[in-house]
Amino acid sequence: MNASAFAKIPYGMFIITSAFDGKIGGQTANTVFQITSNPATIAVSISKQNNTHLLLDKSRKAVISCLTEEAPFEFIAKFGFRSSKNFDKFSGINFTKNADGIPVIETYANAYFETEIISTMDADTHTLFLCKTVNAVLLNDKPTMTYDYYHKVKKGLTPKNAPTYIEKQRI
Numbered sequence: 001m002n003a004s005a006f007a008k009i010p011y012g013m014f015i016i017t018s019a020f021d022g023k024i025g026g027q028t029a030n031t032v033f034q035i036t037s038n039p040a041t042i043a044v045s046i047s048k049q050n051n052t053h054l055l056l057d058k059s060r061k062a063v064i065s066c067l068t069e070e071a072p073f074e075f076i077a078k079f080g081f082r083s084s085k086n087f088d089k090f091s092g093i094n095f096t097k098n099a100d101g102i103p104v105i106e107t108y109a110n111a112y113f114e115t116e117i118i119s120t121m122d123a124d125t126h127t128l129f130l131c132k133t134v135n136a137v138l139l140n141d142k143p144t145m146t147y148d149y150y151h152k153v154k155k156g157l158t159p160k161n162a163p164t165y166i167e168k169q170r171i
């Protein structure tokens, strides 16, 4: 099996946020894609080790922000290489809260989706959350950052908890 073959699968770049019991959190994710249009559902794969997993599991709600090419590496890294378990990712970040108290990231985003989790699939190290969209907001028409752009232009790495991580490989 050639592990580099997996690097040929394209993705976008997203921030997934959630909140439960007054606690907010969020993380970078690339494994987001639309599943159906009616109802409009979106799937996301989240590591069971992530604080965001805990919040999604408890609240059954998520906000998914779609990042633009303008998002700096530092912004992506803040949400993608640190955990809300022991670090306040939201300090110094502009955000509002929706009616459920979930942070809505509009900075460096071109769209966001307010969702309710309607189903989950156990995928060993990760859970696939199926999110039903209850509100979709188009912010601007700036180009969405692809995962390839993140690697090639932003020179970004893949952390261990990302579904696309391959040991001793940079993909």
Ligand SMILES: Cc1cc2nc3c(=O)[nH]c(=O)nc-3n(C[C@H](O)[C@H](O)[C@H](O)COP(=O)(O)O)c2cc1C
Pocket: 025, 026, 027, 028, 029, 030, 031, 032, 045, 046, 047, 049, 050, 051, 052, 053, 076, 077, 079, 080, 081, 082, 083, 084, 085, 126, 150, 156, 157, 158, 159, 161, 162, 163
């Ligand atoms: C470019 C990039 C893509 C990532 N994609 C995912 C992903 O799709 N799913 C996932 O569970 N983690 C992914 N991660 C890793 C999480 O963002 C990371 O484990 C984060 O620290 C979790 O934070 P939390 O513990 O506050 O939830 C990605 C990280 C980066 C930098």
